[in-house]
Amino acid sequence: MKKTRVLVTRVFFVTTITGMRVELRGVTKRFGSFTANNQISLTVEPGQIHCLLGENGAGKSTLMNILFGMLHAEEGEIVIDGQAVRFADSGEAVRRGIGMVHQHFMLVPVFTVAENVVLGFEPTKSLGRVNHRAANDMIHELSSRFGLDVDPDALVENLSVGLQQRVEILKALSHDAELLILDEPTAVLTPQEIESLMAIMRSLASAGKSILFITHKLKEVQAVGDVITVIRHGEVVGSVPATTSEADLATLMVGRDVSFSVTKEVVEAGPAVLSLRDVVIRDDRGISVVNGVSLDVNGGQIMAIAGVQGNGQTELVEAIAGLRHVESGTITLGGRDITNKTPRQILDAGLGHVPEDRQRDGLVLSMSIEDNLVLNTAHFRPFAKGWSRNLPAVSSNAADLVERFDVRTTSITADVGSLSGGNQQKVIVARELSRPLTCFMAAQPTRGLDVGSIEYVHRQIVEQRNQGLGVLIVSSELDEVLSLGDRVAVMFSGQVVGVVDPQVGRETIGLMMAGAKPE
């Protein structure tokens, strides 16, 4: 035991509960002509939980990456405990006591937890060999100190998202961070996991560590925040106390009033347009991730599937869209059996599909908006004449949709890649809704969108439902599920725990998301 202690302390700084005061002064960052951060200044006091709030692309991650040494600002400076610092790379930032949990995890899937945690600061033996023993001991020590237990020898790729995040936090702490940056850590967690994360944050803060906490969820800000700094389009629009009301915060973020409640007129459900019976699906590794799901989506009704990421929703959606093989069970769309049919056949059967990963499955970023708007209809009249494309028709179609769906762009011939996230989403929604549909299916329709865009997309969805279309929504955002769904199906470890009315309230559903059967 003693021996390993020595090893640990030799490699890792001794923990000193001093806390750290970080100041950003007039930081400005440009990407080409586009200014992501403009003259941003803010101060984080020792032991403070400082929340950053802002629309997508407001510039939060950029700012954090600058503080963490991964990006370099054109102007402004970083001041730590009174002295200005400049980080050549994030290694220096880490040595200076800054830890960051990135919005997109920075873990090597094929490495073990231990390897990931020590990467870049490996304890070594003779001949430069990595000292796994020391690493494991160090992890155990940290786990017990902060109550974040995880098996050091497990391969990261086999861990649930929640656990992966723990690894990220361990990684940050292992280098003895005094300032911890958490970039949208809660997006992928269960309410319960969020709770425990917040507990951890509080304990860290009381241990004197400073925390920069980024999120879109106003509730969380109010729950843990000490100070809230709101950023809009790269500029600080204000620092306010955590007691500020949600409405005011939203207004600050977007720059105008935002309505959270979605108004839904009453429509009585029609017949089932999409029904699943005992569907079983395996993932790429051959593990069955959906086992025996049965579900009905009726016309004029929004069926919302709630559940934490990685409980089979993704695979379920892919299977419905024909992108993943169904082991057993049947899927029928508008009375037609579409089980294991090709994506083409399923599209033709009238399924509208907004994929979870829009840039991967929904768009061709290097192609123009007009082409993306006919991605799956290019072979049909009026967009095709025989073997040739009918470009005039394609353009007029684009002009029309961009207008109708309020896609913010300079020209319909611009690359979709140059659009903002929300507008990219609008392009997909527009494309799917411009086809004759039997059922409309959207996975995480507003992930990564700001309140403004969310509002818009939601209105579109409800409109379709009001016109009698069957809608299937998959979302890990509880609020979204509650405000949109007529019925809520909660998935846990590949099964539907239950289908309930949203009225049962967020606690019940939260518990169901954690696997508890509804009474």
Add this chain to the structure above:
Amino acid sequence: GGSTIASAAGFKACIVTDTGGINDKSFNASAYQGLKDAKMVDPSIEIDYLSSLAETDYAPNIRAFEHQGCNIIITVGFLMDAATTAAANADPKQKFAIVDDAPMTKSKNVLALQYNTNQAAFLGGYLDAATSKTGVVATYGGMNFSTVAMYESGFVAGVRYYDMKNHAKVKVLGFTPGAGACTLANCPGTGTFIGNFTDQTAGKQDTATFFAQGADIVFPVAGSVGLGSVAAAQQAGAGHSVTWVDSNGCVSDKAQCKWFNATVAKGVEPSVAAAVESAFAGKFKGGTYYGTLANGGTALEYNSTTASASLKATIAALTKGIESGNISVNPNRYPGTPN
């Protein structure tokens, strides 16, 4: 490289090599050497060469030389047959000589240079049989062309003749003559053929295999593939050697000289030189020239062989015999030692 920009004045002899280029240590090289020899004899002769990267280059290369006013154009190899004939028919006054090829259609202004290499190869076979320590010799070819098989056929005949005369049991691996005599039109036989004239690795491996089967002298008839045999001999160490073909190994490849015991030379140099000089002297005649031991169109050249004076005397005698036609170079005339 070649000479500088052409002047139409004076007598000019030009050569279009095939894809082997003038450095193939084989007949492209020899043919070019022939031009140089001619220039030696008469320095007023200008010489120039063009090497072709592809068959598509033959025609334009020939045409380029016609435009440069070459008095005689040497082409090399059967691949240029078509192009040469075409050019010859297009311009009956232009003189051509084509090395190592029997033209499909004869033309008055084309001299075809062909070589009965089996005569010298016979001597080579006899020499190797006589000098082999293990009593096993081997040969292999690049591809089963008559020009290649003819060497091997003569070689086998030589070995068999040695066995018959000396009641020896020297075996020859790698080539089995087919029925009938071996002519340039058709030289029947089967055996080891690499499948190309460039893959040294294959040559080395086959040679190693032959050595493994007890052979100590190998006769590769495969252009630069033969260099693989040299490498194999080097690795197998002393006691292993190579009998080279086409052009004297110790000239084209000084460094390797000690591994060559002899060379079965194809008299490309003298024949090309002769063709050029005849054209220079205005005595050029189309038709076919057959290289033989008698006219030096093929010959056995000793390199680092251990052959005794008496053996060399015997071989000299054999040479006379073949020239006079008293000794046949057809392997089927002699009983072979069964393997």
Add this chain to the structure above:
Amino acid sequence: MKIWNFLKRLNARGPAATAFFALILGFIIGALVIIATTAVVLNAWRHVFSSPTAIFSALKVTFDNVGAAYRAIFIGAVGSPSAYSHSITTGQGWTNTIDPLSETLTYATPLAIASIAVCIAFRTGIFNIGANGQAILGGIAGAWAGSMVHLPTALHIPFTLILGVLGGALGGLIPGVLKAYAGAHEVIVTLMLNYIIAFFLLYVTLSTALQQPGQANDISRTIDGSAVLPPIFGTGSGLRVSYGLFIAAAVVLFGWWFLNRSTLGFDFRITGANPHAARAAGINARRVIIFVFLISGGLAGLAGEVQMASTTHFVDGGFLIGSAGVGFTAITVALLGRNEPMGIVWGSLLFAALNVGGRTMQASTGIPLDLAAIIQSIVVLFVASPVLVKEIFRLHTTTEAVQLATKGWGQ
């Protein structure tokens, strides 16, 4: 400096200029290679150490040699100005005057076709390094159809062309199927296939009925006159440029239409740019992959057929082997032309000029023809790295690095 500003403005137009500057760099480096390997030049410079004044003569020698080489390339590819002026004034000797141009076009014809083949694959995110092998198969098929089948010209030429296409398509089918159904990476498969096909070529020219009767050598029968693509200016003229030129033009047009106007081509481009989105949009990836290889291979085969039917009229063991490989040059041309059919037209003319002119250079200066190939590969290295070119020439534009999306080994 006017010219400089002009170039900068030109460069603002993007790709074309990158290629132009890459070309300049190619020639500069080519010159260095000449200097470093030509004895006289090196000697001239050696003297400089002893007497500094010798530097002028040294420079002169250098420029003479390099100049001679490049002048020869120009004359060989385009023709000599004097010859032109002579023909223009006297109206005589046009044949000899434009012979270089005819040669350049002759070489460019199969090159352009093969380049379109490679380009269509590139635009689908597939690197068809096997174009050369497919071209060989096309040549073999064409040689068979032209020599073993006897038809009237009106039928024979189309028949041989079609056979050429089929032969190439067959060669493309193998990597296509292996990639579509086994996920085998096309680069390795097609590279290996090139070697296999080279052996196959030897096999058919040596051991089948296609071998030239009365020949023991690796040479095929000569195709019937009715299958020959006739020279545009008639057989008598001696100018080799053939009606294959029009086939090439047609192929370029097809390529443009296919990529920019056809629905299938649209699917191809989607698949190339983002296979996931393609799948979600109902595009059958396997079908696309196989179609790509069929079309790309077919065109490559056509290139081989056209080359055979308009120049040698037979195939032999060395057909398109090694430095003769049109299919390999085509890759570089496609890159040079930024995978745009029009760009490819210029690219193939340029590279054809380099190769044809290279022959004259070799004839008149003795500098080996390989120099052309060296210059070509250097040009492509630069074309593939536009940013580098810009840095060298201190130019600022927005053109991004070449987007070819050749995938890693994954698939």
Add this chain to the structure above:
Amino acid sequence: MSVETVEVTKALKQPHGRSRVIAGIIVGLGLFVALVFGLGSSGRAKSQFTFSPVNLSSNAPWHLGALTVNTRGWNVVLGVLIIALGTEVWVRRPRAPMLRFGLSSIIFLFALLFWACRTPGPSQIPFVNLTATLAGSVGIAMVLMYGSLSGVLCERAGVVNIAIEGQFLGGAFFGSMVVSVTNSFLYAALAGALFGALLGWLLAFLAIRYMSDQVIVGVVIVTMMASLSSYLNLQVLTPYPNFNLGNTASTTGIPLLDKIPVLGPVLFNETWFFYLAVALVALVSFGLFKTRWGLRVRAVGEHPKAAESVGINVARTRYRNVIMGGAVAGLGGVAFMATQGQFQPGYTSGLGYVALAALIFGRWKPSGAVVASILFGLSAFLANGLQSYSVPVSSEIIGMFPYIITIAVVAGLIGRVRPPAADGVPFKRS
């Protein structure tokens, strides 16, 4: 979570479909051997195995006589062996079915040799010399080892090095020049490695700094080296032939070990290029999987952004590895030259690409690369060796074998073995 882990390891079995196809092919091979080479040959026919090494000077104190066996019986046994391998793949669906396939194809070629050299039979050569065969294969295997090791170094760091063939050529060319002048293979090796490193740097420079397409750049480097070496061959080696003497490296036997029957002459009486190759494999293997350096390299190859986020300099790591890889490939070129002798344009005849296949076959592991190299080396040598037995297959067809096997292996493997996640993906510093 621990539950999941268990499930995963269970899940790592190969999917049914493809294993079955491979199994089918293997069984097919086996049946062919048993029926054609086995029952096809007459019951009286005999085949011979011999063991004495070629190089009599280094002949061992031992002398193993020839092993004479009944062709039919022996080949039937070999056939059954292959069939067994096939059925194992069918039933057990092992993780490395292609290894079985590789073995089967080797056994197949051996059976073919046995059949070819049977007496009474058409062949002039009544035996197969095992020692010579293995020794010959080791020659090729060594070159492939250098090649695939170079691949490992580059691709583990996330850069696809398809230019190995070009680095071979360059190394061979300059190695041959240097050794001709200095008559020292040490200097030759240094020159070759240096030039290989230079080409590696070029690849790295364009791929890392300018994010050019790595495959394209690689291929172009190969064509460039092909034309450049052919150009220099004409411009320099032709006028000055003593720049290309083509002397080959001599073997140095390891005392005692080289006296071991069969293995001795094959493994312990080689040129020091071979010993160096083995040492390098061990070294890289240790470095990659045991040391800090290796952990960081692999991180860069798997998830460069993550590596960067902990202060690892992705670009530098990649530069270093690609240059090292180039040097190793350059060495390989010299090693090739040292066994083949005189330089000829393009005489590596695609070995560089086969090395890539070996790399994939070896699952981007040095140890795997060795196994793969040996398999490919054997198959290539046996295929060439066949030409000296008058088998009723034309040499052109036989020449295809090694390449066909390569394709089969690659086709069977890709998509099942997992390359480094960021392999071939340019990294843009955010």
